[in-house]
Amino acid sequence: MTLYADLKVTRDSFELDLELTVEPGEVVALLGPNGAGKTTALRAIAGLLPVTAGQIRLDDEVWDEPPRVFRSADRRPIGVVFQDYLLFNHLSAVENVAFGLRARGMEKRVARAEAAHWLDTVGLTDQARSRPRALSGGQAQRVALVRALATQPSLLLLDEPLAALDASTKLHVRAELGHHLSRYDGRTLLVTHDPLDAMVLADRLVIVENGRVVQEGGPTEIARRPRTDYVAQLVGLNLYRGVAEGTTVVLDGGGSLTIATPSSGPVYVAFPPAAVSLYPERPTGTPRNTWPMVVSGIEQHAHTVRVRLTPDPSATQDRAAPAVLLADITTAAVADLHLAPGQRLHATLKATETQTYPT
Structure with a gap:
């Protein structure tokens, strides 16, 4: 099933108008400068912000098509990892991962066992009872990731998932995240302003400036043939027209x-x-x-x-x-x-x- 998003959102003086698709097993990075519209696009796809016009659908299942259809976030098969992870500080790691499963009706004991299994897949069995404040940045990121994946979403949304990490941690966690994404057979949309995150993690890049798609393609193609000054600066090239x-x-x-x-x-x-x-x-x-x-x-x-x-x-x-x-x-x-x-x-x-x- 293909995610298709024709996003038209008007907010004050800003207009977002972009179209993108994400295929099963594909990681697509939405890359652009601050204020380009990346977060607005993610919020619209997540169901946190209705589109002004256009359509969001997973194959034939329409999520948003004004004025007749709008599915709220809790009715979309998505998992989200936010920039600051938003773990529940009063819950342990295993309880954080079990939260989404419990919210979908799974019995407490079964949900905790399933959550423990997910923590084991990312090497955090020893931290199952730890609260978020006791976790390192990399460990918190892994807890947030498996919390999103535990409900087996059709779409995984990653909002600047490495931005909260320091430079010494980011290299290791980026490689680890890439490993986990390679095993996820759903669709992944990564929103980032970091070109290295996009180049390493994504199969395809969608470059956004001022609410519009200015270039799209594989990382190698984008790096070799930039088409705007912003992209040229990202990949470190002199570019002239x-x-x-x-x-x-x-x-x-x-x-x-x-x-x-x-x-x-x-x-x-x-x-x-x-x-x-x-x-x-x-x-x-x-x-x-x-x-x-x-x-x-x-x-x-x-x-x-x-x-x-x-x-x-x-x-x-x-x-x-x-x-x-x-x-x-x-x-x-x-x-x-x-x-x-x-x-x-x-x-x-x-x-x-x-x-x-x-x-």
Whole structure:
């Protein structure tokens, strides 16, 4: 059974208008910046917020279709893991997991036995009698997950499930969550603003900006061929749109690029910041793309330094440079170049480092 959601929600000045599907056994990540509409979409699918128009259904079973149908959350076969887990602090771990089973009419003793089995599947048998305050962040996340799964929902909704964890815990818990999701044969919708969570856990990404879907596809496709500045920033690429004629692309935002493979018409051009080299003087050699630039920003990025560059306004005789260019260089290179904001230098990019694809 396929989950189909045609979501149209109007709230004050914000409008959500997106369409998505989730197949059995599939993990779909709804990814976007804060305020994009991700949580609104999740709340609508969960039955916590009625849609203004459109339809939500599981195959032929309609959950929401105004004005004639609205199923409340308790009448939808869903499990939800919220960002803060929302465990009941006065109940033990096993009682938390049993809660949903008891709410569906299961006898107390049977529900506790079933809950104990679920805790065992995530390695928490020893914590069955512990209250939420005694659990680590990773343990609390696992309790929340099996509480959602214990009722055998047709749809699992994960709302920023790793956001409450510190960086040292998140890596392990993310891998563990991926393992559990791989064994779940229902449909999973993951809402997140963390691109790594989405790339690691999801089979398919749906990118949302300003209440609209701007790109959709597998993690590899999204990472290789971003179609908006937001997505390009997520995956760490320079992205430009322009018009190609042969091996030259005139960029919409100003400037031009030489590409390796001849093309024609509107295209995107993408390349990693690590492909950009910086020199104090104009270099000699083969790079077809060489631009005089000015350093406008410097920031540490993991084990490299990201340099933000803008065209040198005094170099009018040179070929027009992109309006903004990002370069990743080593800390040693920063020292060698004596980099500082406002410094003039030259940036180069080999045409073979670019990737071009139709808009």
